[in-house]
Amino acid sequence: MYNGLNWNFGHIVDRRFNPLLITFLLFGLTSLAFAADKHAPSKEIAWSKLQGLGDIEYFQLKNTKPNKTKHPYHIFVRLPDEYNQSEKVYYPTLYLLDGGTNFPLFAAYYSYLRAMEDVPALIIVGISYGNNDWRKGNDRSHDFTVTTIEREFWGGAQIFEQFLSDRLMPSIQEKYRVDSHKQVLFGQSLGGQFALYTSMYGDAPFFAVIASNPALHRNLDYFKQGMKKRDMRPKVYVSIAEFDDPTYKEPTLNWVEYWQKQNVEWEYNFDNLKGHNHLSASPVALRNGLKWIFNK
Template sequence: MQQAIFKLIAFLLLVISCELSAESTEAPMEYLHGLGKVDYFLLEDVREDDSIQVYHIYVRNSPSAADGHKLPTIYLLDGGINFPLLSAYYQLLRLMNTVPEMLIVGISYGTSDWKKGNARAFDFTLPAKKQQHWGGAKKFEAFLAHSLIPRIEQHYPADPHKRILFGQSVGGQFGLYTSMYGESPFHAIIASNPALHENLPLLITPIQNPTDRPMAYISLAENDSARFRQPALKWSKHWFERSPDWKRKVVHLEQHDHLSANPEAFRQGLRWIFAQPSF
């Protein structure tokens, strides 16, 4: 009886040991083959108050990286979600030759919690009276132009003449800002359901040198909440007959809401951008 108890205890200890070992094993990412070959590095940006903002950068490299030719590069805002989502979706689009070969760069905060470092509400937005923490778009654009993009183009076969930005919600607001008013290191942007509800007047001011602005693909979801959809419709109506020299396209995505539209905006936006003779 005593021997049986010892055997049972030994068996339970073995099971517990195996479970602890399994819990401590790092998940092998290479078996998620739809994400492709992924590289990672960390970038830091010093704020005006001397605090440090951390960005986690994920890069889907290309099998053609070794042959020397340059590739278009798409930069994904909210990369903590959009990089795994759209990088895997890109794999399917490539299998059907829907889009050309690209590099994909995801810009992630590593968290959805602003208290733990998610600064999207500041980075992606123009100032807003009711949102004191908004207004960092110009600084974030400078970080992209002078820190992130040069590093990508130094270490990867990224075509400096074919940079695309993808942003959703306030990330879409940043896309509109950089394509309409900013210094814009990009040549095209995709803005999915841009959130303009707090500062629409800033995005309907005249555009300087519209012929030199990046082309813009803007998608508005049919089932987006009125809070976001109504200001976006006002923006679209305002620009419908203005600045005809600024190349842009506004589409309405049926049966989509504020958060479901990203893959379709990604697919349609890329197809439109690559169909343009100037790209």
């Protein structure tokens, strides 16, 4: 009968109690556990090993305006590789709405754009809500939009723009060497609506805005009003994806057609992106928009 292991172990422990052998067994088990643990996933993420993301910094910032969001904004900053080479150089800065998705996407993509000299050295700033749930503080539907009778919670664009111009942009300029005359905003979908709002009716000191597939389907008439007079209006790049949903595409085409007929001093570029849909167009819109803005 085979009962050697159980009997021997019991015999050793219960009858003879060999301390040296027990120590040896415990050491062996610990070594096996340690060896197995070396292959277990680490709870600490080695961000530096994702070299395409570059040098990333993070802080939180709250809006102090009335009717503000209750949750802080999560601000991520990617510095250009050249940043520490000279303290005399100030950099154009790209602000990304929906930073929770767009920042990791474009912070890595930027390294390719720089390698091919498609864009200048940039400071990239991502503005994130930290989640996709409006119940947990994702207020994009409020922050990025003007009013509409179809959605009572829309209409926070003015307050959000004040947060950008009064809180975030000064904070970034205080912390980093920003070329204050070359600050660019990127927005996709509802973020694209906000990009148009700040250029047409706002005050934030952006040099240019990029609006990728702006969603104007619930408040198109608002964006056909006369523009606010400004000493320096931001340049506007607007992209429309070939296969964008008609719900978004048709109002944007209507808006483009309307403003092309108006006598407005406005430097703009309307771009049709073939083969793309509402979301796949974002990287192309960013690249094309930045190349146009900086004449690359």
